[in-house]
Amino acid sequence: MNRLRLLAVACTAALAGACGGGDVPPSDTGPDPRLPEPQRGLLPSMVIADPAEWGDRKPVVPDGYEVTAIATGLKIPRQTLVLPNGDILVAEGKGGGAPKLKPKDVIAGPIKSAGTTPVEGGDRLTLLRDADGDGTYELQTVFAEDLNAPYGLALVGNALYVANQDALVRFDYRDGQTRASGKPEEVSPLPKEINHHWTKSLAAGADGLLYVGIGSNSNITERGMTAEVDRAVVWEIDPATGMHREFASGLRNPTALAIQPGTGQLYAVVNERDELGDNLVPDYLTSVREGAFYGWPYSYWGQNVDTRVMPQDPDKVASAVKPDYSLGAHVAALGLDFSSPAMGARFAEGAFVGMHGSWNRSFFNGY
Numbered sequence: 001m002n003r004l005r006l007l008a009v010a011c012t013a014a015l016a017g018a019c020g021g022g023d024v025p026p027s028d029t030g031p032d033p034r035l036p037e038p039q040r041g042l043l044p045s046m047v048i049a050d051p052a053e054w055g056d057r058k059p060v061v062p063d064g065y066e067v068t069a070i071a072t073g074l075k076i077p078r079q080t081l082v083l084p085n086g087d088i089l090v091a092e093g094k095g096g097g098a099p100k101l102k103p104k105d106v107i108a109g110p111i112k113s114a115g116t117t118p119v120e121g122g123d124r125l126t127l128l129r130d131a132d133g134d135g136t137y138e139l140q141t142v143f144a145e146d147l148n149a150p151y152g153l154a155l156v157g158n159a160l161y162v163a164n165q166d167a168l169v170r171f172d173y174r175d176g177q178t179r180a181s182g183k184p185e186e187v188s189p190l191p192k193e194i195n196h197h198w199t200k201s202l203a204a205g206a207d208g209l210l211y212v213g214i215g216s217n218s219n220i221t222e223r224g225m226t227a228e229v230d231r232a233v234v235w236e237i238d239p240a241t242g243m244h245r246e247f248a249s250g251l252r253n254p255t256a257l258a259i260q261p262g263t264g265q266l267y268a269v270v271n272e273r274d275e276l277g278d279n280l281v282p283d284y285l286t287s288v289r290e291g292a293f294y295g296w297p298y299s300y301w302g303q304n305v306d307t308r309v310m311p312q313d314p315d316k317v318a319s320a321v322k323p324d325y326s327l328g329a330h331v332a333a334l335g336l337d338f339s340s341p342a343m344g345a346r347f348a349e350g351a352f353v354g355m356h357g358s359w360n361r362s363f364f365n366g367y
Helices: 103-113 314-319
Strands: 001-008 065-069 077-082 088-092 124-129 139-144 152-158 159-164 168-172 185-189 200-204 209-212 231-239 244-247 255-259 266-270 284-287 325-329 333-338 351-355
Touching: 065 159, 088 152, 088 231, 152 200, 159 200, 168 244, 209 351, 284 333
Parallel strands: 001 065, 200 255, 255 333
Antiparallel strands: 077 088, 088 124, 124 139, 152 159, 159 168, 168 185, 200 209, 209 231, 231 244, 255 266, 266 284, 284 325, 333 351
């Protein structure tokens, strides 16, 4: 039997107790999704999942596969990294804290918070080890602590890179190590002001260059364009010098990055804007092309203009690249990894996308 190993957290992370409540439009996903007319109101649709422990339930997966919880007691696990010896590093933390802008933000805040964990973020990396390969991770130990909302992880040779909410840092790493040998070295500061979207995703190219996804500082420029400098972008960073350049832009919140095996192509999952109705705007999976602009904030799904943005920029809209694949509106994709033959013939190729699930749709979606 194939095992889809899922990091689960008893009492800290939540599995939605109910995932019904409506049907996803049949043309909501894929390379050419249906895009309805925008719908705006005083408040967006809000249906919040009720957090619950797993108990005796497990996520439902295709026949021949199973999901097993391999870790508990973590403090808001975010991203994972499988090390060469099979150990797994888990980044734990919670960042952000941007101030509310409008009365509706104050109203929506307590409603949204009802679907999140009250556990304090760990600001650490935890290492998991299954020494005998039986599927039970008997070792769970803190690898590094006193970090600042760590999220993205990458290993290049003997350098372990961690994308905190404010900086890209590096640890020395040797195979089999269970504890960091010292404090990390800063490679490059990352945009940290306001941090409306605080997560910093991370991937390493075959040439050793690093790619960091940096989310926007608003839903749709409510804080002004000055707050969006170096936001909604993917940076390319040279770890030897710490120098960076903008690799791609217009990606509202690129929450996960991955390199496609065999091609070396960078991909991202991106969470798009809100408050245009249940079925807009699609979150998406896309290849990230060097120099490309993906629309935010001026347009979405290519050249569909968002009239809320003032002033408009027709030239930027004309240059906007259409993403590759719609995941559906408001699914809040947070994870991305490419498959391998180890997953069996049915899932040997393609990509896996992890989703948080919607909060601003009139029915549950993405759970």
